[in-house]
Each structure stands twice: as structure tokens, then as C-alpha cells.
Amino acid sequence: MRTYDYSAPASIDEALAALKEYGDDAEFIAGGTSLILMMQQGLVQPGKVIGLGNIKELRGIKRSADGGLEVGAMTTHRQLETSPEAFAYAAALPQSLGVIATIRIRNQATLGGNLVHADPAQDPPPVLIALDATIDVVKAGGGARSIAMESFFTDYFETTIGEDELLRSVKVPPMPAGSRLAYKKFLPRTEDDYATVSVAVRLGVNPDGTCKDIRIGLGALAVTPLRGKAVEKALLGQKLTPESIREAAALVRDEVDPLDDVRGSAGYKREMARVWTERTIASLAGVELKAKA
């Protein structure tokens, strides 16, 4: 590994100033679970590494007055997994953090680092897309902006975050009344693997059994995490039955563009996207799926 200069500023302003000073040669480091591996492999060789661990403004999980949730970028997966605030918001949110890798990784990896790394097979992005989250970003020299989670990822390992920006926090709006969240991660190989496919759904059902709220996040199914808009559109306002869910879930096959890899061919993942979308929606709707005749 190339030797590098390290500093750990105590404020966002100092961190952004250091980034500006070193430009392309600098990398922010959060938990380091991805960056250090890439540095060890020699794929990334920064001359300056700026640690974010001392910046208090980047920490903390709090409920907002309107019932939403704000999570600081340096919050570890384990902190969010065990957060009473996150449980009170929607139990499936902290539970979705509990299926990431191993506890050692979850104790180290951070939410902000995970999002900026932009690996399409990670677990938090589809969940946060389903929850309609926004990302708060601060810019060097002042200024801030919010980015909708579903438009944050642009390509494999790429996001809309600028080279002079830092991810400050993730904000999740209040859950619509009566809506619930579920996350399913298909792991046919080992318990601590990356998802072969993953599906997160936020669903609300009217007393007459029609769908009043639906948002779908999809992981490991393209070069970026995706939103399952066609499935949402097909079900919103419709009666949730085994047939309607099956028909709508089949639309996901045309929304995804998976990569072939050791976890399966693109065709297999496309089919698994349909299966797991159907199962996740059905589980939230309390609909029992019938086996195909």
C-alpha cells in the first residue's frame, strides 16, 4: 500500500477545507470497510486520507418533530440496527441493517460510507429508496443540498455527490399512516454474503383491501440500486390479491438490468427479482400466495 498522510479534523468545514487542498489525491474515510480493502488491493492510492471519525456533527440518530428520522453519516450499521429511535420509526429499518455482513463489519461500517461507496448490492439503499429518504450534502465554502435517494446513484460506484461535497445525514420522512416496511435479502450462498437480489417494500392497505401506498427499492439488480416504479404503478389503488400481486411483480423483470456474477446469471436474477418482489409485497399485504398449478 502506498504511504499516505492522515488527518482527522473535528468539523465539517475543516474536512472540506482539507479536501479542497488535496483535491483528487484525497479520500474521505468513514468506517473504512470498503476503502481500506481497495487501498490494500492497490485500486485506490490516495496521498491524503481524511478521517471523519472526530466530527460530532456527523453522528447521532434522532426523530424529527414530524415523525421522520435523521441519521448522521457516521452512524455505524450496528448503531442504527440497535437504535430505539429507528425501531420506533419502523422495525424493519433496523432489522435490515442486522442482515449486513457480520457484526464486526456492522460495528465499523457507517451509513454514509455505505451510500457513498455506491455498490449496488448493499442493503441500506433499497430500504432507503422504499422509505423515500433524502441525502443531505454540504459543500466546501458553505451551501448544502438535498438529494432524493432514488436519484443519488448514477453508476457502479458512482453517485451525484460532487468532489467538493460531504454527505452529512440521511433523512427519512414520516411513515404514511398505516404503512409498513419489509426488506427481503435473497442469500442462497452464505448468511454473510452480498445479496443475490434484495427487495424493500413500503406498503399501506385501505380497509377495503386496496393499495393506498407503495414504494419499492431493489438491490443488486443493476449497476445502481433501483426503484420499482412499474410495479408500484400497477398496484396503487388496486385490490391486493394473489393474482394482482403476481401480475404486478412480473413487471419488475423489465425494470432491472442485472450483472452476471458468481451469485447468478442476469436471467436468474431477473427471475428472482420477480419472486422476491411478489413475496415481499404479499407478506406485507397479508396475502397468501398460491402455488402455481
Next chain:
Amino acid sequence: MKFEQTIELPGVSPERVWAFVMDVPSMAKCIPGCDGVEDLGGGRYKAVVKIKVGPIGLSLASEISIVEKDETNRTASLQVEAADKRVGGAVKATMSMKLTPAGDGSKLEVSTDANVMGRIGDFGQSVIRKKADQTLQEVAENLRKALA
């Protein structure tokens, strides 16, 4: 890793396309991140191609040789050898080209067979394929613009 690409160039004569693609410095301008083309003589050229995938930046020192060129049938074959010494990886590729008239314009068929070695290869073949597909599409788009 094999790539097949067909570039339709309506309204551009095969003569013009042939002259453009056989002029390596002009063609290099259509390759995103390609800089500083140097003519080594004898159909050999040197260039640096910069590729970025998130935090990973590759700087590929490349040597391009025209190994076959058939003016009559408008077919050619190019060999590309590129390496990033810092990251420790290399790409060796053979590109075969065939140019034919199509309607009022031309059709360029390019077939590439690439071997990716070292750390770049470890990165994941599916990601490399996706990135290469994107780059080839950009090259085609830039070529259309350059000849428009």
C-alpha cells in the same frame, strides 16, 4: 471478453469513414479519456487512456498497432496493449473492423476480443464488461458527431 458493435453512420460515405478511422490520432479523440497520442511510425501509436470507476482511477499507458489493413475490402485489425503500472493491471485487445456501405451511408462493424489481467481483472468481469460497453457506446456517439 468479447464485444460486438455495429455503428450505423447514415449520410457519411464509406470513403470518409475509412479515412477517419484509419487516422489513429483523429479516432483517438473519440475515445473518452484518451490523451496525448504519439505516432511511433510504422502503424504504431502511443496514448494514455484515463478511466474512472468511482474512487478507482486507471491510467492506461497504451500502445496501438495497425496489424492488418485492407483498403479494397475496407477491413482492418488493430492490437491494443495497455497497462497501469501503479494499480498493476493490463489489458490486451484485438479489434477487427469491417466497413460496408449501408443505404446512403456506412456501417462499421467492430469486434473486440479483450483480455484483462492483474488487479484490473480482479475487479470483476461483469463490471468491466458494463464499463466497456458504456465506453464503446460513447465512442460510437463521438464518431457520429465527428463525422456529422
